[in-house]
Amino acid sequence: MESSNSTKKDVAIRQKLKDYGLRYSKPREAILSIFGERKQHISAEKLFQELKERGEELSLSTVYLNLRVLSTAGLLREFQGGNGETVFDNNTSPHDHLVCKVCGTVTDIPLTYIENASIHRQLHANAKQYAKGWNIDEPDLILQGICPTCRT
Amino acid sequence: MESSNSTKKDVAIRQKLKDYGLRYSKPREAILSIFGERKQHISAEKLFQELKERGEELSLSTVYLNLRVLSTAGLLREFQGGNGETVFDNNTSPHDHLVCKVCGTVTDIPLTYIENASIHRQLHANAKQYAKGWNIDEPDLILQGICPTCRT
């Protein structure tokens, strides 16, 4: 059972780690496995809870450490949520973010809706013009607002 | 000396507090006084240091508390800096923000450069279209990048 459960995905994740120059470890596989399924941002603490629920045995500090390592390597993207939590998602699908000022919820805004090429080209050009010396080649756009739940 | 030093500005700040339904206190005056001068974002800790340098006697917890109160009242704007610090600026002049992913530096991008009306109208329209139920009437745009200092 266990071996049949850890065949294809296992191999894919091992390869991905190798591609990014990282060693394989069970915690890393578990973490990447979750990010592979859910295309949603998640905090270290919540990720740790989810891993525990799945029966994974790893420590919180390992989660923190690997989220950093994986982000630095480029496998994950990291940014500040609205309530002081650092949040991660996988870096594969380009999209912008909508952050609730009240509860900190982070919601994706897919390319097709907000990130049309013209807007980003303008933003990028203008920012570059003003922020000389900055490296903003990857336009990572964050809009703030108040989510439906918090409006009440 | 002291009374002549606290005439006009004092009165203006007292009035502003009253307008926003807040009581006057010496710490609040000192805090608003700083935000009135510098149109720059500042963290609670740095604000506390600056107040101490000016000879103001107030506690760090009072700074935190009042930054919250003043933000909630609408006198200040609050958002997450790049390194887990919450940062505040006064809410008077509309502008966007450029945040360094490495050191957390927050740089203003004035209206004229990045926030031209057309971009914001597009962003706003698109976000509204997608993020139904969200309240994003105040487009507060955050661009991420790496600042000149951290590029090396």
Add this chain to the structure above:
DNA sequence: TTACGTGCAAACGTTTTGCACAAAC
């Protein structure tokens, strides 16, 4: 066998909170 990942516990920096006192209205 060497370099790197892990777990634990302790430390850290930022922010919040409880309480007794003081000041504003």
Add this chain to the structure above:
DNA sequence: GTTTGTGCAAAACGTTTGCACGTAA
């Protein structure tokens, strides 16, 4: 006189770090 702000110290929270051990290559 009542309501609200303050200072202090302690606690809470998210995150990092040091170290001894374990595991991948």
